[in-house]
Amino acid sequence: MPATNLKIMMSSANVLLKLFARGFYKEHAGLFIFLFVTFVSYFFFIQILNPHIEPDEIILYNLILGIAFISTPIVTLFIAGIWFVYAVKSCTYIMSQLLLDSNQFLRCSLTAWPKINQYKFWVLVQAAILAPLIAYSVFSFILGLIFHHYIIPIAILTYISLLVGLSALTCLVVSNRSHEVLQFHMFRKVIIPLSKPQFSLFLYYVLDEMGLTFIVTKTLSLSVSVAMLMLLDNFITDSRFSFLVVLAVSVSHAVLIFHSHAFEEKYLSIIRNLPILRVKLFLYMVLLYMLMILPEAVLIFVVFGFIKSVPLLFFGISIMILMRTIFFVHDTSGGNYIRVIFGLFVIFFILLLFDLGMFVAIVNFSLAFLFFYRLYYVKEFKLKPR
Incomplete structure (x- = not known):
């Protein structure tokens, strides 16, 4: 290959990496921060959760997830499913970026290369996006x-x-297609005849317009909870562990909570002009998030029983309500919101290690109700709370 063509190929590959790989990590920074903090916190606080662990056993407990991954077919299949969703998410992100007007130049420059060269470009991009999975695969192989x-x-x-x-092949096919993309909304034919209470509107919107985001969020939430329950079943009688599971479930819904705020501000701002009591609106919000975590609630009831599950779900709902009412205190952007959630997660995690789960739940719920009741109309009418 001539040196000129090689230089052009490297330049093209660099552009694709900046547009897609870097953009993917930037858009999903909150997810990666959450996973990083979860694993690092587990490594550092495993001995606090179980003080009976001997020092020479700490390394083994820290490697328990990797060992289960390479020795238990069920765990392997479960994590493989999560990886598949991650790969689908990467392809969906690239497709959405290819449809932007600012990226239409790629249809002229990228498609001018032979298909084999285009495929190499997309392999490089997908390898960069899937780098965490590749690194963990290599780690698992060494562990094996x-x-x-x-x-x-x-x-x-x-x-x-x-x-x-x-994934690279999918991107190759999509990048060589025309700009028009067919969109199917079969779900609308099902939901149009149904009754839609005010608190359920966002759920219908999510299922119709944000199906992949909903699937990814639910997969992450259920995966984290099931993995913690399976791999740390020795701690299942410890109340701190059960609250940590619910904390992970609640925080994993941060993206949906952010979109629920955006949805209400864009489509339901007229509700502030209707004669609906703020207490009733607050209860609507509670019902919304109860429905949102219904699958996880069923799992918690099955594992922990009814008596233990009620305070756990109260704790989880209190966290989600607080994450939502933060917007009444300060209308944060996506980046600032992730930082706030990260800070709350760290604070709650530390408090739970001292077995303060119910205290945290009561404080969260009280603060959330106070923020909602006093600040709900402030943004609309520019008034100071009395």
Whole structure:
């Protein structure tokens, strides 16, 4: 290959990495921060959760997730499903970016290359986006060699290679298609005849317009909760552990909570002009988030029983309500909102280690009601709270 063509290819690859790979990480920074804090916190506080762990056992407990991944087929299949959703999310993000007017120049420059070169570009982009999965696959393979598990680690490397290859192929096909993209809204035919209470409108909107975001959020939430319950079943009788599971479930819905605020501001601002009591509106919000975490609530009731599950769900709802009413205190943007949620997560995590779950729930619910009741009309009428 001539040096000029090689230089042009490197420039094209660099543009694609900046547009898609860097943009993907920037848009999903909150998810990566949450996962990083969850794992790092577990590594550092595992001995606090179980003081009976001997120092020489700490490393083994820290590696328990990786060991289960390479030795338990069920766990492997479960995590493989999460990785598949992640790959689909990456392809969806790239498709959405390709439809932007500012990126239409790619249809002239990128498609001018032979298909094999285009495929190499997309493999590089997908490898960059799936880099955390690739790194964990390599780590699992090394762990398998150490603990003499060979079949599953090899299958994992093969699987991640197929994900990268198929994702790149999908991007190749989409990038060579015309600008018009068909959109199907079959869900609307089902929901139009149904009654829609005010508190349920956002859920209908999510299922119709944000289906993939909803699936990814639910997959993350259920995956984190199931993984914690399966891998840390020795701590299941510890009340602190049950509250930590609910904390992970609640915070994983931060994206949907952010969009619920945006949805209400854009489409339901007229409600401030209707004669509806603020207490009733607050209860509507509680009902919305109760419905939002219904699958996780069923799981919690099955695992912990009715008596223990009621305070746990109260704790989870209180966190979600507080994350929503933060917008009444300060209309934060996406980046600032993620920082606030990150800070709340760290604070709640530390408090739960001292077995203060119900105290945190009562404080959260009280603050959320205070913010909502006093500040609900402030933004609309520019009034100072009395």
